[in-house]
Amino acid sequence: MPSFSYTARNLEGKTIRGVLSAESESQALRSLDEQSxxxxxxxxxxxARSLGGRxxxxxxxxxxxxYSQFSDLLRAGVPALRSLDxxxxxxxxxxxxxxxxxxxxxxxxxxxxxxxxxEHPNAFSPLHVSMIRAGEKGGFLEDVLARIALxxxxxxxxxxxxxxxxxxxxxxxxxxxxxxxxxxxxxxxxVRQFLRGEIPALTQMIFHLCDFLRDNGLFVLGGLAVxxxxxxxxxxxxxGRAYWDRISLRAPMMGRMITLVAVCRFCRILGTLLAxxxxxxxxxxxxxxxxxxxxxxxxxxxxxxxVRKGSSLAAPLGESGLFPLDIIDMIAxxxxxxxxxxxxxxxxxxxxxxxxxxxxxxxxxLEPLLLVGMAGIxxxxxxxxxxxxxTMSSSGMN
Numbered sequence: 001m002p003s004f005s006y007t008a009r010n011l012e013g014k015t016i017r018g019v020l021s022a023e024s025e026s027q028a029l030r031s032l033d034e035q036s037x038x039x040x041x042x043x044x045x046x047x048a049r050s051l052g053g054r055x056x057x058x059x060x061x062x063x064x065x066x067y068s069q070f071s072d073l074l075r076a077g078v079p080a081l082r083s084l085d086x087x088x089x090x091x092x093x094x095x096x097x098x099x100x101x102x103x104x105x106x107x108x109x110x111x112x113x114x115x116x117x118x119e120h121p122n123a124f125s126p127l128h129v130s131m132i133r134a135g136e137k138g139g140f141l142e143d144v145l146a147r148i149a150l151x152x153x154x155x156x157x158x159x160x161x162x163x164x165x166x167x168x169x170x171x172x173x174x175x176x177x178x179x180x181x182x183x184x185x186x187x188x189x190x191v192r193q194f195l196r197g198e199i200p201a202l203t204q205m206i207f208h209l210c211d212f213l214r215d216n217g218l219f220v221l222g223g224l225a226v227x228x229x230x231x232x233x234x235x236x237x238x239x240g241r242a243y244w245d246r247i248s249l250r251a252p253m254m255g256r257m258i259t260l261v262a263v264c265r266f267c268r269i270l271g272t273l274l275a276x277x278x279x280x281x282x283x284x285x286x287x288x289x290x291x292x293x294x295x296x297x298x299x300x301x302x303x304x305x306x307v308r309k310g311s312s313l314a315a316p317l318g319e320s321g322l323f324p325l326d327i328i329d330m331i332a333x334x335x336x337x338x339x340x341x342x343x344x345x346x347x348x349x350x351x352x353x354x355x356x357x358x359x360x361x362x363x364x365x366l367e368p369l370l371l372v373g374m375a376g377i378x379x380x381x382x383x384x385x386x387x388x389x390x391t392m393s394s395s396g397m398n
């Protein structure tokens with residue numbers, strides 16, 4: 001029977017290491033579970049398998065709360081190891097609890113907080129790790145954690161607003177499509193059986209559409225599924241992502257919204273990094289990678305080269321044509337006054353609020369347009385069915 005060496009934690013959070021015999025890995029895990037032990041590492045024949053939080057993702061909202069509480073504990077004079085122990089015991093998220101315990105063990109083994117967090121990229125992003133590393137070196141870790149918490153909350157708020165704005169129109173379109181399909185596939189064929197005499201052109205067109213859906217409905221669904229799969233696969237590729245980024249920035253109305261959202265993200269990340277003591281070239285590299293749009297990434301790369309040569313940041317950003325002129329002016333003023341970090345965060349705050357109001361307005365306008373469109377389609381189908389009925393009634397009266 002093979003032997004398994006394990007590292008686990010009991011219900012009190014203490015780390016326990018040992019060896020057990022089991023016929024298989026699943027039986028070894030079951031044996032640990034019966035002993036109320038939470039497995040972290042399980043080894044057989046020198047091969048280790050990580051079972052902790054390294055591969056599990058933690059929601060940004062949960063991590064933001066942890067950052068805020070961590071900052072409060074450090075401000076109160078609680079040591080980092082004790083703070084992590086308190087946070088791991090009080091959190092209700094099992095994955096975050098395991099991650100914090102592993103971070104605490106890494107720090108006990110001599111690693112810095114940033115290096116320990118870097119081992120868990122699904123919980124702590126490289127952006128957060130870079131800011132924490134700068135805070136550790138500069139001696140203002142609690143301020144960095146508080147800024148990260150605020151930054152993450154703002155990003156989540158903007159993301160939730162975008163998702164919420166798109167959710168209702170998407171549901172409305174899906175429901176409308178289902179209703180129209182039901183009318184064409186179920187209702188219209190039943191009414192068609194009772195129609196006699198001359199059929200108007202509009203009604204014939206609806207009948208042809210019903211026949212097409214009846215005969216080729218499965219092919220249409222299959223074609224849609226294949227088309228969506230191909231589009232998604234292409235969009236996820238490097239070439240497709242670059243093409244989509246260019247198209248999205250030039251889209252009518254929505255292009256400006258997408259541009260402002262990306263610009264706000266860049267300004268907030270860069271401003272937060274500069275405020276936390278990260279050098280500007282390194283901050284530009286991190287904010288470039290976090291911009292989320294390849295076109296904007298290229299513009300930031302050009303600005304980074306300009307700064308590396310000793311020039312200003314505002315000029316190359318203005319030449320890209322992506323940044324509004326008032327934002328460029330504010331960045332230039334921030335550079336001249338040596339207050340660029342605060343200016344960038346101010347830009348992000350102002351434009352995120354303005355973008356949020358614009359998104360709300362667009363959604364309010366889109367909702368009645370979708371309702372009118374759905375009502376128009378249903379009205380066309382109703383008129384197409386009523387015309388032959390009225391024709392038959394008038395013929396009967398004559």
